[in-house]
Amino acid sequence: MATTKKKTAKSAKPASKKSQRFKDAPINAKLTKDEKLDLYRMVLGIRRFEERSLQAYNQGKIGGFLHLYIGQEAIATGIVSLMEENDHIITAYRDHGHALAVGMSMNECMAEMYGKYTGCSKGKGGSMHFFAPDKNYWGGHGIVAGQTPLGAGLAFGLKYKGLKGCALCFLGDGAVNQGAFLETLNLAALWDLPVIFVIENNGYSMGTSLERSSAQQNLAHRGDGFGIEWEVCDGHDVFEVREVANRAMVRAREEMKPFILEIRTYRYRGHSVADANHMKYRTKEEIEEYKKTKDPINVLKEQLLKDGTLTDELAQQMNREVKLEAEASVKFAEDSPYAPKSEIQTDVYWEVDNDTEGKLKGTYFFND
Amino acid sequence: MPLITYREAIKQALAEEIERDENVCIIGEEVAEYNGAYKVTEGLWNRYGDKRLIDAPISEAAFSGLAIGASALCIRPVVEMMFMSFSYVAIDQLFNNASFCRYMSGGLMNIPIVVRGPANGGTNVGATHSHTPENMVANHPGLKVVCPSNAYDAKGLMKAAIRDNDPVFVMENTILYGEKWEVPEEEYIVELGVANVLKEGTDLTIVSHGRCAIISLQAAQKLEEDYDLSVEVIDLRSIRPLDEATILKSVKKTNRVVLVEENKPFCGVDAQISHLIQFKAFDYLDAPVHRVSAIDAPQIYAKPLEDWQIPNEERIIEKVLECIG
Numbered sequence: 001m002a003t004t005k006k007k008t009a010k011s012a013k014p015a016s017k018k019s020q021r022f023k024d025a026p027i028n029a030k031l032t033k034d035e036k037l038d039l040y041r042m043v044l045g046i047r048r049f050e051e052r053s054l055q056a057y058n059q060g061k062i063g064g065f066l067h068l069y070i071g072q073e074a075i076a077t078g079i080v081s082l083m084e085e086n087d088h089i090i091t092a093y094r095d096h097g098h099a100l101a102v103g104m105s106m107n108e109c110m111a112e113m114y115g116k117y118t119g120c121s122k123g124k125g126g127s128m129h130f131f132a133p134d135k136n137y138w139g140g141h142g143i144v145a146g147q148t149p150l151g152a153g154l155a156f157g158l159k160y161k162g163l164k165g166c167a168l169c170f171l172g173d174g175a176v177n178q179g180a181f182l183e184t185l186n187l188a189a190l191w192d193l194p195v196i197f198v199i200e201n202n203g204y205s206m207g208t209s210l211e212r213s214s215a216q217q218n219l220a221h222r223g224d225g226f227g228i229e230w231e232v233c234d235g236h237d238v239f240e241v242r243e244v245a246n247r248a249m250v251r252a253r254e255e256m257k258p259f260i261l262e263i264r265t266y267r268y269r270g271h272s273v274a275d276a277n278h279m280k281y282r283t284k285e286e287i288e289e290y291k292k293t294k295d296p297i298n299v300l301k302e303q304l305l306k307d308g309t310l311t312d313e314l315a316q317q318m319n320r321e322v323k324l325e326a327e328a329s330v331k332f333a334e335d336s337p338y339a340p341k342s343e344i345q346t347d348v349y350w351e352v353d354n355d356t357e358g359k360l361k362g363t364y365f366f367n368d
Numbered sequence: 369m370p371l372i373t374y375r376e377a378i379k380q381a382l383a384e385e386i387e388r389d390e391n392v393c394i395i396g397e398e399v400a401e402y403n404g405a406y407k408v409t410e411g412l413w414n415r416y417g418d419k420r421l422i423d424a425p426i427s428e429a430a431f432s433g434l435a436i437g438a439s440a441l442c443i444r445p446v447v448e449m450m451f452m453s454f455s456y457v458a459i460d461q462l463f464n465n466a467s468f469c470r471y472m473s474g475g476l477m478n479i480p481i482v483v484r485g486p487a488n489g490g491t492n493v494g495a496t497h498s499h500t501p502e503n504m505v506a507n508h509p510g511l512k513v514v515c516p517s518n519a520y521d522a523k524g525l526m527k528a529a530i531r532d533n534d535p536v537f538v539m540e541n542t543i544l545y546g547e548k549w550e551v552p553e554e555e556y557i558v559e560l561g562v563a564n565v566l567k568e569g570t571d572l573t574i575v576s577h578g579r580c581a582i583i584s585l586q587a588a589q590k591l592e593e594d595y596d597l598s599v600e601v602i603d604l605r606s607i608r609p610l611d612e613a614t615i616l617k618s619v620k621k622t623n624r625v626v627l628v629e630e631n632k633p634f635c636g637v638d639a640q641i642s643h644l645i646q647f648k649a650f651d652y653l654d655a656p657v658h659r660v661s662a663i664d665a666p667q668i669y670a671k672p673l674e675d676w677q678i679p680n681e682e683r684i685i686e687k688v689l690e691c692i693g
Contacts, residue, residue, distance in 0.1 A: 121474035131473035138440050139473065146460050149430045153437020160443055180460065183430035190425065347475030348509045350533040362561020362609030366640065368647055
């Protein structure tokens with residue numbers, strides 16, 4: 001049997017020289033006070049939203065799976081804050097953080113988890129399948145690595161149309177061993193597609209540690225096999241994420257090249273809430289150590305208190321606000337109706353949904 | 369009307385659509401510089417260049433998924449599968465992403481892609497290159513699938529598929545690529561969901577699709593000459609959407625039906641059609657619905673045996689006579 005090495009999070013001093021260097025980088029130095037507060041509100045909002053969704057799940061009000069992003073919030077928050085008009089984003093099933101970061105409302109996200117008609121997908125997609133094309137957010141995909149060719153496709157679309165932008169394709173460390181991802185790396189490099197593969201490496205592909213699932217654990221190095229440039233950074237500091245991701249995004253937009261960004265992070269909860277074994281494949285100490293030293297909310301809070309952006313009172317007030325917003329989203333979801341049964345067969349075919357003149361020929365659905 | 373090959377008809381459809389819409393491009397293995405493994409895209413790369421004709425490495429999952437992602441930005445890729453059998457390595461992309469993204473987004477997305485390529489046996493290449501997965505495609509709500517049996521339909525259905533805002537599979541046939549039919553020079557479309565009555569008759573109806581429709585027509589002509597039977601032959605053209613009305617109208621007239629397809633029998637397209645007929649025309653039937661499908665085993669390599677395994681004139685005639693009783 002393979003031995004399991006328990007990864008222990010290294011302790012980091014919140015206000016180390018490293019974090020100050022990232023905070024002082026031009027992309028972060030130019031942030032206004034309000035923009036910095038928006039970042040804080042977002043990491044906090046994602047956390048409170050998911051905590052509240054967990055409560056609803058445990059009460060049996062949300063069904064299906066619930067893959068929580070708790071611990072990883074700085075990544076989606078930081079990267080999405082850099083998106084420009086022609087940048088697009090796609091991710092896997094741990095998708096709540098990215099959804100809120102692009103500006104989807106807690107209401108539509110919570111309602112979707114409840115399976116309600118007012119959900120972002122009318123209750124047809126669920127927790128793993130949030131979409132907001134109007135915000136360049138293309139899901140929300142349930143099959144590990146299944147979204148990676150689509151991410152390259154978004155970049156292909158940009159290039160085909162001569163638009164200056166990049167595609168942000170998020171995946172987990174478990175996805176790097178799927179054939180679809182490796183095929184996609186080759187295509188992205190071969191065709192010079194402006195796609196950034198953001199590997200959110202939380203150390204575990206479901207219950208299997210990185211050491212037990214990947215023969216070579218420096219995941220970004222896989223880019224070498226395809227001539228794709230890469231960088232590795234930590235994911236608990238939103239300023240670090242922004243500084244590193246910004247370079248990758250500028251390069252993708254300017255040079256039309258793919259990039260791999262491996263971000264080391266950690267999830268506090270199990271793979272999904274149904275992952276009852278998540279205390280068996282790792283230790284309580286491991287989780288506590290990370291929370292103590294690298295919690296994305298605390299790290300950002302320290303930095304913003306230090307530079308005078310934030311006060312304890314303001315932090316508390318923001319915390320109350322996002323908690324209320326999350327609570328309100330639960331009420332919104334609970335008060336919302338399910339879609340009528342007639343909706344089961346809508347949104348299947350565009351042509352059927354838009355056949356206002358009834359000109360379509362033949363039978364599309366085969367119920368007796 | 370000029371006589372052109374099935375292959376040429378598809379090529380004309382692709383060329384016309386490339387010229388009509390700047391977002392139409394063709395992605396696949398050997399489609400550009402090599403001129404197409406089956407020469408369907410011959411000359412198109414010379415005419416339209418690298419942007420519109422894109423040679424892909426052997427990575428069906430990646431380039432199918434890429435087409436889906438690109439379609440989000442209003443690109444309309446036509447993905448060539450060198451053989452439809454090769455789509456099996458891209459099943460997650462095609463049968464999860466292409467078919468379900470619209471639904472799971474609550475209708476916010478649509479995937480205007482075409483997946484085309486040959487889906488047939490009878491070519492002496494063994495089981496892995498002889499799939500006819502129109503039944504599998506049709507089993508996925510969100511996907512559409514057509515099976516043109518001749519050059520006219522191949523061109524008209526291809527153009528309709530490219531203009532369609534949903535993912536459409538076009539199942540072609542390598543045995544038909546070199547066959548010629550009359551195809552008008554002026555532009556036309558063959559709508560999805562409209563079957564074609566190839567031959568009218570009164571004694572029995574054959575419902576078929578793809579190349580089997582052609583073989584069924586030949587069998588019907590022989591049955592008329594040798595047995596004085598008037599057999600109606602319906603070519604479905606489109607599997608999903610399906611022209612149920614034409615099938616039912618014919619069955620209600622002839623009261624007997626034989627279903628002919630190259631699919632394997634279990635959950636083949638004809639299993640659904642058989643159900644449709646018994647459910648909606650039960651009282652009109654003078655005999656059970658009969659079927660001729662590929663003999664239920666993996667596709668055999670040996671040529672004479674494979675020619676017997678897939679529907680042929682002899683097996684169709686035998687089944688029609690059995691059904692007439």
